[in-house]
Amino acid sequence: MNGSTQASNSNQVSYSSEANCKKKYNMLTKFPIPKDPIRYPFNNDPAIGYRSNFNDLLLANMSALVPNIDIGYHTNTHTPEALEKWIQTTNDYMYLLTRNIRKKCDAQLKKLTNIENQKRKSRELDIKKVQELPDDIIRHIHGFLLPETRIELYVAKYPSFAEAIERMTSKNLKKYVIHIYKTYYETVFNYNGQIPERRSCLQRHPKYLISYSNKRQAVDQITLLFDLMREAIPRTPIYHQYFQTHALKLIQSMIYVGVYKGPQLKRNRKPANELLHV
Known part of the structure; x- marks a missing residue:
């Protein structure tokens, strides 16, 4: 399988995984989750000139999606069964999201292996x-x-x-x-x-x-x-x-x-x- 075919297959898998993530996220929006993503995470002890990094953004936004059962009870619009579904939907979304990232990492690892194998074969090739x-x-x-x-x-x-x-x-x-x-x-x-x-x-x-x-x-x-x-x-x-x-x-x-x-x-x-x- 050549490089272009591998890239095409990888893109198809990635698109399917991302579509599933988006579908599950749209289900989450039916629950009282934050309306907007957190772009400027709060830092308890920020250094002078400190700028938020990927870890700050990921941790803050993923934590914000954790179901707040108190709000669910307070609004009195969700039954215990609905709140349980909220928790399960969040778990499913987080699982799909991390699985998608792992698949992309695995694809990069496979690509690395293929490239190194081709480099080795090229060195062994008698021109x-x-x-x-x-x-x-x-x-x-x-x-x-x-x-x-x-x-x-x-x-x-x-x-x-x-x-x-x-x-x-x-x-x-x-x-x-x-x-x-x-x-x-x-x-x-x-x-x-x-x-x-x-x-x-x-x-x-x-x-x-x-x-x-x-x-x-x-x-x-x-x-x-x-x-x-x-x-x-x-x-x-x-x-x-x-x-x-x-x-x-x-x-x-x-x-x-x-x-x-x-x-x-x-x-x-x-x-x-x-x-x-x-």
Whole structure:
């Protein structure tokens, strides 16, 4: 099972668990629970400049949901049977909530185990022997690897892929720079802050110039995009997969253009459009 399939199954399980939690919580709202969550928990001895942490918030809000039987008797609107149901519903909700969190932790542990196993298998993989296999078998093998593992294999096999791009003719390189701008920079890096959480994964927002002073500058800014995507902070599994997948596509493009099609692109004076749009 590859990484995307595992993520899909995990998301489905998570959605189902969270839906059950929400359903049980909606049942709780029929009882006299606090109307609003506690955002600023009281601290008996706060230090100067103290800010509430996750433990304060979780403890305060979960404690606030513990049934207050005195209120139930005082309002005289709930029978003893209803009060007992209130207690049981709260217990059920807390159980579903903690079970959901445990499942997510278990999923992360399983993911960690799978990643480490793939890293170990990658280290044991004999690249030279793999390259002797037919292309369709090689692609089949790559299909079982995570994007970051495939990137490592590409970098190990083609350590000079960036230098190969620099050997293109100026016109072909210019065309490729524009292609990368439209395909990666505009979609991944420059989206007007519509997804600020995704943007926060990037360690910096690079400048990307269509006009440059020399070939080295052009290649450096392309490889910078690759490095930033590859090293993006994995704030969520979806964002991590997003950046790793785009980094994989970019290095595949650079290898195809620089290594496999390099001889043609070093000679052609006229931009070879069909070779650059990958």
